[in-house]
Amino acid sequence: MKISSIALNTFREAIRDRILYSILAFALFLIGASAIVASLSIGQEGRIVKDLGLASCSLFGTFIAIFLGIGLVFKEIERRTIYTIIAKPIHRFQFLLGKYIGLVLTLLVTVGVMALLVAGLAWATEGHWTSGLLGAAALDFLALMIVTAVALLFSTFSTPTLSAIFTLAIFVIGCLSGDLKLFADQFAEPGLRLIINGMYMILPDLSRFQTGAQIVNAMPVAPLEIAWTVMYGLAYILMLLLLAIGIFQRRDFK
Amino acid sequence: MEPVIKIEGLCKDFRVGFWRRRTRVLHSLDLTVHRGEVFGYLGPNGAGKTTTLKLLTGLILPTAGTVRLLGLDLTQVAAKGQIGFLPENPYFYDYLTGREFLDFCGQLFGLRASDRRERVGRLLRLTELEEAADRQLRKYSKGMVQRLGLAQALVNDPSLVILDEPMSGLDPLGRKTMRDIILKLKTEGRTIFFSSHILPDVEVLCDRVGILVAGRLRDVGRLDQILKTELESIELTLQRVSPDLSATLLGLAQAPILDQPDGVLIRLPDEQRLDLALRAAVAAGARVVSVMPQHVTLEAHFLREVQGAAL
Numbered sequence: 001m002k003i004s005s006i007a008l009n010t011f012r013e014a015i016r017d018r019i020l021y022s023i024l025a026f027a028l029f030l031i032g033a034s035a036i037v038a039s040l041s042i043g044q045e046g047r048i049v050k051d052l053g054l055a056s057c058s059l060f061g062t063f064i065a066i067f068l069g070i071g072l073v074f075k076e077i078e079r080r081t082i083y084t085i086i087a088k089p090i091h092r093f094q095f096l097l098g099k100y101i102g103l104v105l106t107l108l109v110t111v112g113v114m115a116l117l118v119a120g121l122a123w124a125t126e127g128h129w130t131s132g133l134l135g136a137a138a139l140d141f142l143a144l145m146i147v148t149a150v151a152l153l154f155s156t157f158s159t160p161t162l163s164a165i166f167t168l169a170i171f172v173i174g175c176l177s178g179d180l181k182l183f184a185d186q187f188a189e190p191g192l193r194l195i196i197n198g199m200y201m202i203l204p205d206l207s208r209f210q211t212g213a214q215i216v217n218a219m220p221v222a223p224l225e226i227a228w229t230v231m232y233g234l235a236y237i238l239m240l241l242l243l244a245i246g247i248f249q250r251r252d253f254k
Numbered sequence: 255m256e257p258v259i260k261i262e263g264l265c266k267d268f269r270v271g272f273w274r275r276r277t278r279v280l281h282s283l284d285l286t287v288h289r290g291e292v293f294g295y296l297g298p299n300g301a302g303k304t305t306t307l308k309l310l311t312g313l314i315l316p317t318a319g320t321v322r323l324l325g326l327d328l329t330q331v332a333a334k335g336q337i338g339f340l341p342e343n344p345y346f347y348d349y350l351t352g353r354e355f356l357d358f359c360g361q362l363f364g365l366r367a368s369d370r371r372e373r374v375g376r377l378l379r380l381t382e383l384e385e386a387a388d389r390q391l392r393k394y395s396k397g398m399v400q401r402l403g404l405a406q407a408l409v410n411d412p413s414l415v416i417l418d419e420p421m422s423g424l425d426p427l428g429r430k431t432m433r434d435i436i437l438k439l440k441t442e443g444r445t446i447f448f449s450s451h452i453l454p455d456v457e458v459l460c461d462r463v464g465i466l467v468a469g470r471l472r473d474v475g476r477l478d479q480i481l482k483t484e485l486e487s488i489e490l491t492l493q494r495v496s497p498d499l500s501a502t503l504l505g506l507a508q509a510p511i512l513d514q515p516d517g518v519l520i521r522l523p524d525e526q527r528l529d530l531a532l533r534a535a536v537a538a539g540a541r542v543v544s545v546m547p548q549h550v551t552l553e554a555h556f557l558r559e560v561q562g563a564a565l
Contacts, residue, residue: 005361009347016349016390055344079345084406087311087339087416088362089331199429 002090003098010102014068015109023067024110027060028117035121036063048124050133050215057137058210061111061144061169068106069151072099072165077253086253093245100241104145111141118234132215139226142233143209147171149240150204157247170203178207204236258414258445259287259310264319266305266412281318286437287447287462289413292440294456294477295449297466298560303449304342306466310447311339324413333367335363338407342418342449344399348392352383352402353396355391356409366555370409378433379406397428415439415449421455433459453553463552465559472559477552486550488528491543492535493517499538506531517543526537 014020034052038045073096076082085095115137121128150170154163173180177200184196208229216223261443266280274485281304287293297303308314310321312328326333340379346355353374360370378384381401386394394402400420407415421429429452436459439446455465457477464474473480487508495503495518504511508523522528526546550558 001364002362004367005358009358009511012354013347013349042316080341080343083308083311083313083341084339084344084346084359085362086313087334087341088359088410089334089364090362091331148467197337252268253308254314 003094003101006085006090006095006098007101007105010072010099011105014103014106020068020106020110023060023064024113027056027110027114030060031056031114031117031121035125044103046122046130047217050118050123050130051213053114053121054133055138057111057114057118058100058140058143060114061107061141062147065103065107065148066111066151066164066167066171067142068103069148070155070160070167071105072152073155073248074158074160074163075103082253084188086114096152096156096245096248097241100149103148103152107144107148108141111137111144130215132211132221136211136215139209139211139229142230143174143204143206144237146204146233146240147204147207148173149237151242153240153244153247156244156251171197171206174206175210176207177203177205181205205232208232255515256289256325257286258289258291258324259285259293259447260320260322261285262320262361264309264321265305266309266314266318267317278317278469280309283471285464285474287445288371289445290443291458291461292436292446293448294460294463295390295447296451296456296463296556297449301466302469304418305469307339307341307416307449309446310416311337313329314419334408336413338412340400340403340407340415340417340420342422344403345407346391346399346402347533349390351388351390352378352394352398352405354388355402356405359406359409365410369384373409373411375524377408380408380438381405382431393450396423396424400424400428401431404432408430408439412444414445414447417446419449419451421450421452429455430486453551453556457552465556467560472562473555479554480555481549481552485547486554487548488522488545489544489548490520490522490523490528490531490535491517491546492520493541493543495540496538499534499540502538503531506534517541521548 031053034049034056036047037052041048076085082095086092115134115252118137119129119133122133147167151163154166158166180196181200184193184200188196211221211226261283264280264283265278267276267278268277270277283306292432295303295306307312308329309316310323312334321328323333324336340380350358351457356374356377357370360373365373378387381403381404383398383401391399391402400423404417404420407417417436420432424432432453436446436448442457460477462476463480465472491514493516500511500518503520506522506527507520509521518533522531532542
């Protein structure tokens with residue numbers, strides 16, 4: 001009850017922020033523009049709409065996740081809104097989980113609108129639904145949930161600027177970590193391989209969630225692999241949230 | 255009387271500076287506040303008032319010592335169920351309306367929707383915010399935010415209300431409204447613990463005060479006792495004062511004799527000197543207009559405590 005109240009309040013506060021609408025409008029405009037770009041190609045219209053559309057969803061989704069996530073707790077402390085909330089009979093973990101769920105809800109709505117526009121444009125271009133397109137967007141959404149949890153973790157102890165830098169760095173490394181591991185396994189010397197594998201274990205592997213290319217090119221996607229990816233994503237989010245709660249639980253609000 | 259707040263040996267250290275050096279900002283605080291009391295927590299800037307209030311509401315964690323609120327240890331979340339807290343210079347969510355924010359606060363106390371509706375309506379009336387209830391908070395003035403802060407502190411119908419500088423930054427009208435509401439809460443039997451810089455308001459509202467200086471509690475007591483027991487001077491006004499009497503009185507007075515429209519005013523330090531002055535005046539044929547004992551004001555007492563600590 002209390003977590004859902006905080007989540008809904010966070011969602012309501014975020015959804016009324018005009019900056020979010022500006023980002024969303026820009027993203028929708030770009031997705032719409034992809035249809036114009038696609039019309040310049042011959043025979044590849046549908047593929048370009050889906051490729052550019054899914055990439056826009058991912059890019060702007062990440063942008064919103066980082067932009068809102070880094071301020072999630074810091075802003076509450078800086079503006080002292082947290083004083084009135086923590087003084088009420090709620091556990092600190094309830095506050096943190098509520099904030100996280102509220103932001104994920106906000107992301108769900110914004111990315112959902114973008115993904116529906118992409119699917120609609122693809123349908124208008126090709127004349128039929130592309131199976132798995134929304135599924136690919138959903139899997140990518142799970143990656144956004146990880147980015148949000150990373151941003152939330154940094155937000156519990158760092159300033160927005162540093163949190164943004166750290167989160168962005170982890171996002172970029174996370175997108176490349178699959179390739180890095182492949183490189184380490186094939187070429188690197190044993191010591192370096194150990195370091196890269198160690199990093200791979202700690203940092204999120206966001207490349208696992210990028211199935212857009214397979215869907216767009218109508219390549220087969222193994223259901224078991226998807227299931228593992230979903231479980232990996234959920235476990236990673238859980239770990240990040242537990243870490244964030246551990247830090248937040250002992251924090252003084254000076 | 256049943257203690258509503260019981261603080262024992264409360265200490266708080268903060269780490270400051272580049273080397274994160276440990277600095278003690280609150281030194282072994284012992285304090286008890288009883289049911290139905292209005293307790294004024296006074297002290298200069300940086301004395302540790304807000305730190306104490308944050309410790310009472312669980313915003314910061316104590317380095318040592320215990321806090322019991324309404325018989326419950328502060329570490330129990332249930333202890334906060336009976337508390338209302340207004341932080342200093344409160345700030346709330348920009349994009350929520352006043353009504354939505356109060357409703358949200360009610361939800362955090364686990365109140366049912368019907369109870370919330372009734373209470374939110376009542377509190378909006380009490381704090382004179384009915385007209386602005388459906389306006390977003392970013393459009394509220396400072397006084398309105400402060401009143402909304404008080405409303406959210408009362409949404410759970412608390413037995414203990416903790417207010418951090420409730421008069422800070424308010425205009426005289428806003429201060430009066432706040433004062434009236436605090437007095438109303440007092441008549442309803444609630445315990446009120448508040449910090450303030452505005453001493454005349456404290457004099458009007460408080461049953462007891464505590465003066466905190468540099469993280470140490472210097473004085474705690476009933477306001478009437480603190481102020482009555484300390485006689486600052488006695489002002490004697492006389493008419494028909496001869497030059498000889500004037501010279502005698504000057505020897506007894508603690509300040510130069512002042513000529514006033516209704517006679518001369520002599521400020522005497524204590525009752526023994528008053529006796530001597532009165533005898534001399536009667537013997538010299540002077541007329542006694544008035545004898546006025548001057549008690550110490552809270553402000554003078556406060557300044558003495560603060561300056562005493564600094565010496």
